Amino acid sequence: MNGTLRAALIATERFTLEPLGVHHAAEMTEVLAGSALYKYIGGTAPTAQILAARYAAQALGTSPDGREIWLNWIIREQGRSIGFVQATVEADGPASDLAWVVGEAFQGRGAATEAARAMVAWLRLQHPPVRITASIHPENTASSAVARHLGLTPSGHLDADGEEQWNDSTPTP
Numbered sequence: 056m057n058g059t060l061r062a063a064l065i066a067t068e069r070f071t072l073e074p075l076g077v078h079h080a081a082e083m084t085e086v087l088a089g090s091a092l093y094k095y096i097g098g099t100a101p102t103a104q105i106l107a108a109r110y111a112a113q114a115l116g117t118s119p120d121g122r123e124i125w126l127n128w129i130i131r132e133q134g135r136s137i138g139f140v141q142a143t144v145e146a147d148g149p150a151s152d153l154a155w156v157v158g159e160a161f162q163g164r165g166a167a168t169e170a171a172r173a174m175v176a177w178l179r180l181q182h183p184p185v186r187i188t189a190s191i192h193p194e195n196t197a198s199s200a201v202a203r204h205l206g207l208t209p210s211g212h213l214d215a216d217g218e219e220q221w222n223d224s225t226p227t228p
C-alpha cells in the first residue's frame with residue numbers, strides 16, 4: 056500500500072475539492088456555524104481557534120502511529136467554501152471510512168453527493184483496492200441518501216454511538 060498518499064486537488068462538474076489547510080479555518084467557521092449540522096453527528100459548532108488547531112492536525116495527513124492516512128478536502132464553489140469531505144484510510148489495507156458535511160445554506164443541491172462521488176473515484180484510482188464504509192445515524196436521511204448514491208448499503212449494525220455502519224460490499228461473517 057502507498058503510505059505516502061496525500062489529498063490532491065479534485066475537480067467535479069460544479070466544485071473544486073481543495074486539500075484542507077489551516078488557511079481554510081476562518082471561512083469554514085462560518086460554514087460550520089449553527090446547531091442543525093450537529094443533530095446526528097454530535098458536537099457543536101467550532102470556534103475559529105478550535106478549527107485552526109483541528110485543521111493543523113488533519114493537514115499532517117497521517118495519524119501519529121502511521122496506521123491511518125487522513126485525507127480531507129474543502130468543497131469550494133465559485134471561490135467560496137461550502138463544506139468538506141473526508142476519508143480515513145487504512146495505510147496497509149483497503150478500508151476507507153468516509154464522512155461529508157455541507158453548510159446549511161448550501162444543502163439540498165447535490166453537493167455532498169457530487170463531492171463524495173468524486174472523492175471515491177479518486178480513492179479507487181489512487182489507493183486500490185478500496186473498501187468503503189461510512190457511519191451514519193439511522194435517522195439521518197440526507198446522509199443515508201448520499202451513502203446510497205455511492206453504492207453503500209446499511210449493515211444493520213449499530214455502534215456504541217448509535218450509528219449504523221454502511222458498506223460497499225457484504226462483510227465477511
Ligand SMILES: CC(C)(COP(=O)(O)OP(=O)(O)OC[C@H]1O[C@@H](n2cnc3c(N)ncnc32)[C@H](O)[C@@H]1OP(=O)(O)O)[C@@H](O)C(=O)NCCC(=O)NCCS
Binds near residue numbers: 191201
Ligand atoms: C448529509 C449532508 C452532508 C447532505 O448534504 P447535501 O449537499 O444537502 O446532500 P445532497 O444535496 O447531495 O443530497 C443527498 C440526498 O439527501 C436528500 N436530502 C438533503 N437534505 C435533506 C433533508 N434535510 N432531509 C431529507 N433528505 C434530504 C436529498 O434529497 C438527496 O436525496 P436524493 O438525491 O435521493 O434526492 C448534509 O445534510 C449535512 O452536512 N448534514 C449534517 C452533517 C452530517 O450529518 N453529515 C453526515 C455524517 S455521516
